[in-house]
Amino acid sequence: MTPQSDEDEVWRQIVASFNETAENASGEQPWPDRENVTEERDAGDGSPGDAAPGDGARDAEETGREQPSAPAADDDHYIPPPPPPLPQGDLLSRLSWLALFGGPAYLLLAALLDWPMDGWIVFTAVSAFIAGFVILVVRMGDGPPADSGWDDGAVV
Numbered sequence: 001m002t003p004q005s006d007e008d009e010v011w012r013q014i015v016a017s018f019n020e021t022a023e024n025a026s027g028e029q030p031w032p033d034r035e036n037v038t039e040e041r042d043a044g045d046g047s048p049g050d051a052a053p054g055d056g057a058r059d060a061e062e063t064g065r066e067q068p069s070a071p072a073a074d075d076d077h078y079i080p081p082p083p084p085p086l087p088q089g090d091l092l093s094r095l096s097w098l099a100l101f102g103g104p105a106y107l108l109l110a111a112l113l114d115w116p117m118d119g120w121i122v123f124t125a126v127s128a129f130i131a132g133f134v135i136l137v138v139r140m141g142d143g144p145p146a147d148s149g150w151d152d153g154a155v156v
Contacts, residue, residue, distance in 0.1 A: 093139065099132030 103125040110117050 096135040099128035103129035
């Protein structure tokens with residue numbers, strides 16, 4: 001047999017078994033039993049919109065007693081640790097951020113609220129924006145840290 005004929009035989013088997021149903025493999029489930037869907041009556045949260053035909057809400061009305069509800073607490077969820085505090089930054093960087101956003105913000109508010117916009121006010125706002133941007137870019141730094149040594153390996 002050639003590899004081509006083996007391949008053709010495999011394809012014929014696949015096509016022949018296309019409409020067959022899968023075997024019942026309930027003995028080996030790849031997920032925990034608690035995630036299996038059962039036909040219990042606790043699927044909804046108890047609101048009238050969740051009641052389906054044959055649901056616990058209709059059965060409770062017929063029998064006159066309430067069905068027990070599912071446990072509300074789930075202890076298997078992830079609770080992340082609290083985030084670290086934000087860095088405070090030094091005075092120069094805080095002033096740079098203020099100038100970067102404050103200059104255009106003032107010009108926008110002055111235009112919207114009809115505040116007087118003399119030449120020196122516009123110049124100051126634009127200069128503050130440019131100075132804040134330049135200071136932040138210059139202080140950003142693009143080299144390796146000073147304490148990294150001659151070979152800092154892979155930097156992630």
